[in-house]
Amino acid sequence: MKLSAHYTKASLLISVAVLFAGAVIYFFAINYIATNQLDRNLSQALSEAEEYVRTTPAEPQQYDLDQDHAVFLKTDRQAFKRRYFDTVYHNFRENRTEAGRAVEDLIKAGNRRYKVIITVSRESTRSLVEIISLITVVLIAGLLLVLFITNKYILNGLWRPFYSTLREIKTFDVAGKAQFSAKSSKVEEFTELNSAIYEMSARVKAEYSDLKAFTETASHELMTPLAVAITKLDTLIQDETLRPDQLTQITDIYASINKSTRLNQALLLLIKLDNELIRDDESINLKAAVLEKIMQFHELAQSKHLVIVSRLADKEIVASKYLIDILLNNLFSNAIRHNLQFGNIDIDLNANQLVFKNTGSPVNLIAEQIFKRFQKGKDSQGLGLGLTLVKNICRQYRFDINYRFADDNHIVSITFPKIS
Amino acid sequence: MKILVIEDEPGLRENITTYLNTDGNICESCADLETALVRLTDHQYDCVLLDIGLPDGDGFTVLDHLKVDRKMEAVLIISARNSLDDRLKGLNIGADDYLTKPFHLAELKARLMAVFRRKTLNTNSKLVFNEIVIDVLARSVEVNAESVILTKKEYDMLLYFLANKGRVISKNAIAEHLWRDEMDMQDNFDFIYTHIKNLRRKLMDAGAPDYLRSVYGIGYKFVAP
Numbered sequence: 001m002k003l004s005a006h007y008t009k010a011s012l013l014i015s016v017a018v019l020f021a022g023a024v025i026y027f028f029a030i031n032y033i034a035t036n037q038l039d040r041n042l043s044q045a046l047s048e049a050e051e052y053v054r055t056t057p058a059e060p061q062q063y064d065l066d067q068d069h070a071v072f073l074k075t076d077r078q079a080f081k082r083r084y085f086d087t088v089y090h091n092f093r094e095n096r097t098e099a100g101r102a103v104e105d106l107i108k109a110g111n112r113r114y115k116v117i118i119t120v121s122r123e124s125t126r127s128l129v130e131i132i133s134l135i136t137v138v139l140i141a142g143l144l145l146v147l148f149i150t151n152k153y154i155l156n157g158l159w160r161p162f163y164s165t166l167r168e169i170k171t172f173d174v175a176g177k178a179q180f181s182a183k184s185s186k187v188e189e190f191t192e193l194n195s196a197i198y199e200m201s202a203r204v205k206a207e208y209s210d211l212k213a214f215t216e217t218a219s220h221e222l223m224t225p226l227a228v229a230i231t232k233l234d235t236l237i238q239d240e241t242l243r244p245d246q247l248t249q250i251t252d253i254y255a256s257i258n259k260s261t262r263l264n265q266a267l268l269l270l271i272k273l274d275n276e277l278i279r280d281d282e283s284i285n286l287k288a289a290v291l292e293k294i295m296q297f298h299e300l301a302q303s304k305h306l307v308i309v310s311r312l313a314d315k316e317i318v319a320s321k322y323l324i325d326i327l328l329n330n331l332f333s334n335a336i337r338h339n340l341q342f343g344n345i346d347i348d349l350n351a352n353q354l355v356f357k358n359t360g361s362p363v364n365l366i367a368e369q370i371f372k373r374f375q376k377g378k379d380s381q382g383l384g385l386g387l388t389l390v391k392n393i394c395r396q397y398r399f400d401i402n403y404r405f406a407d408d409n410h411i412v413s414i415t416f417p418k419i420s
Numbered sequence: 421m422k423i424l425v426i427e428d429e430p431g432l433r434e435n436i437t438t439y440l441n442t443d444g445n446i447c448e449s450c451a452d453l454e455t456a457l458v459r460l461t462d463h464q465y466d467c468v469l470l471d472i473g474l475p476d477g478d479g480f481t482v483l484d485h486l487k488v489d490r491k492m493e494a495v496l497i498i499s500a501r502n503s504l505d506d507r508l509k510g511l512n513i514g515a516d517d518y519l520t521k522p523f524h525l526a527e528l529k530a531r532l533m534a535v536f537r538r539k540t541l542n543t544n545s546k547l548v549f550n551e552i553v554i555d556v557l558a559r560s561v562e563v564n565a566e567s568v569i570l571t572k573k574e575y576d577m578l579l580y581f582l583a584n585k586g587r588v589i590s591k592n593a594i595a596e597h598l599w600r601d602e603m604d605m606q607d608n609f610d611f612i613y614t615h616i617k618n619l620r621r622k623l624m625d626a627g628a629p630d631y632l633r634s635v636y637g638i639g640y641k642f643v644a645p
Contacts, residue, residue: 223500224429227522231435234525237588237638247637254592261522299611 004159008151015147019140023133030132034125035101039084042103045070045118046082053109053116060114068120072107075115080106089121098123161185165194172201174208175274216271219264226264229257266385269326273392278320286315287349289324294347297332306339310347315354317416319397327393330386331356331412338363338410355413362405370403421536422464425449426456426482427471427498436469439525440532442586453477457485465493467536469528470515472499483514494535498523524593530583549582549644551628563626573598574619581632581642590639616640 001009045068053060053072060072069089082105089100102119161183168180182198184191233250236242242250272278294308301308317324335345335358343359363370371391387403390412394401400415423440427433428451440447448463450456453476460468460482468486472479479497486493495515516535519528537544537556547554553562559575561568570578580597581589595608598615620632633641 220500223521224432227500228429228431228435230522231432231439231525234590234593235435235439237590237635244637247635251590251592251638254590257522258592258596303610 004151004155007155008148011147011151012144015144016140019143023136023140026136027129027133030129031125034122034128038101038120038122038125039103042068042084042101042118042120045120046103046105046116049116049118050107050109053107053112053114060116068118070119071117073115073117075106075113077106077113077115080104080115086122087119089119091121091123099126158187161187161190161194165190165197169197174204175212179205212271212274216268219268219271222264223261226257226261230254233257263385266389269389270385270392273323273389273396276396278323278396280320280322281318282321283316283318284321284324286317286324286354287312289328290347290349290354293328293332297336300333300336301345304336304339305342306336306345307343308345308347310349312347312349313351315349315351315416317397323393323396327390330390334386334412335410351416353413353415355411357409357411359408360410362408363410371401421445421466423447423467423469423532424456424459424463424465424493425469426451426453426474426479427469428452428473428475429471435525436528439587440529451475453479453481456482460485460491460493461489464491466539467532468493468495469532470495470497472497472501487514492539494532494539496528496532496535498528524590524596526580526584526587526589526593527597530580530597533583534579547579547582549585552578552582552623554579554582563623563628566626568622568626570619570622571615573615574622577615577619578623581640585631585642585644588635588639588641592639594639 049060049070049072059074062071063069082103084101084103087100087102089098089102090096091098099122100119101122102117104115104117107114107116164183172180180194180198180201182194185194233253237247237250290310290312294310298308335356338360339345339358340360344357345359346355346357348355348357371387391401393399394414398417400417402413402415404411421444423445425433425436425440425447427436427449430451433449433451437447437449448459448465450459453474456470456474468482470479470482479499483495486495497515497518498521499518500521516538517531519531537547541557545555545557547556551564553565554560555562556579561570561575561578576598577594580594591609591612594612598612599608616632616634620630623632624630629645631642631644633643635641
């Protein structure tokens, strides 16, 4: 649930509760005030009745005035406590029974004593309470509606900068060129948030590009000492007095240097790909490129007695020849390296997809992890960067790459973007 | 052949100079841009080996200098950077080839010979070694005036060995030369053996002596008697 919805819900609940409590208190208060008023009217009527009894020598008659209705009963009691009470009032004119309020008291006129009961209708008070209640209810409903609308629209409007910030954070790319915009907002908190994020993103970007520059420089700097090591070895092996076992050691040193070199080159290439620095796109016939690679890897495939079956359709793509070469090299060498003796390699190329399928034993690698740096099978002699390179090259050209293992086959499929 | 090596790393410079200073080649070296420009103005070289990253400036300055002076030196660039930009930039302003560090001395020599051959193709399109004659334009090989059919890899290997005759060449260097960095080297050692065996057989069948000697544990040597 969104914050504004939470807020609306809470504020509506509290408003309803407060208004409801208020309405109850209001109702009783009005009732109380109205009853008091009635009681005052009744005392007035009582004094009038007293006056009437005193001035009328005859037996006081029951009378029914406009509003009050008085009954006189002769009594012998000496004292009587005045009492107000709710009762029923019979309206003769309307000929119906209504709620009423009555007072009873003792009236003395000389030695005559009467118990008098004066009743008035509560009808007018009741309608007053009804009208007030109705107005209150309408007010409550109106207030709730206004609250709801305000919360919905004004609050959402207030939160708009937050959502635009959120969108920017979601699309934030540490390697990208786009800077965080750090818009200022009318709301102080959002302005503060944006400037905090701006500073953070700038710092992150700076650190990241420093790190990349450092990696690139370090990788380049490493090449010269490696070159020195190789040329020294090249000179050393000219020495005819070296024993075969010493020469075998030197071969291993060569292999290590070669591996460091290739690791370094792969890292450099990854950095270039991250920065999208390789921009020598040209039109490439993928079919021809794949056929050329089949020729090139023929020897290696034959050493494992692999059968390469290809179904290739003409497919033109626009990409860097250099990168496509690396892509195909990695796909081929993986398909051969992770294959079985007398295995198969199926290569399918059509307008939508390039699929490499090769027999092999299952690797205990999760499909999502296989493209990560330095993820490789136990027995792999590779650098662990090949598929990462493949993936990053695919990413540069918006190709979709997938790996799965099915029916004892490793399947890598590259889906080309739809031409719009 | 007269060669100038412009390289600031002393370890590299000495090894390169020593390795190239054979077969009647004269190899001189210098460590910075200033000396290099003086040398190039005063002397005539056949080949220049140029490191792009020099302490006192960009190696491309040397290329500009050669171009302005209309010098005919073949230039082979060596650089730690394999950046595509550098490569294109170098080749566009007059370099003949580009070699990325690290490299084997045998590779350097072979490339140097190749750029030199390309520069002097008009006068020198045939490479002759005893009874072996290679036409680098037609990519054909004759032994005792008799044509020998070689595969592409065997042909490349023969040129490579001829450029480095009398030197022990490691299997690693041969693998890198023939396959670049397409595959793991360990995979290729068996193929090298096969290719060498075939090449040796073809040359000997045509009447050449056995030039190829195996150096146990490390590689091969093309022995010039």
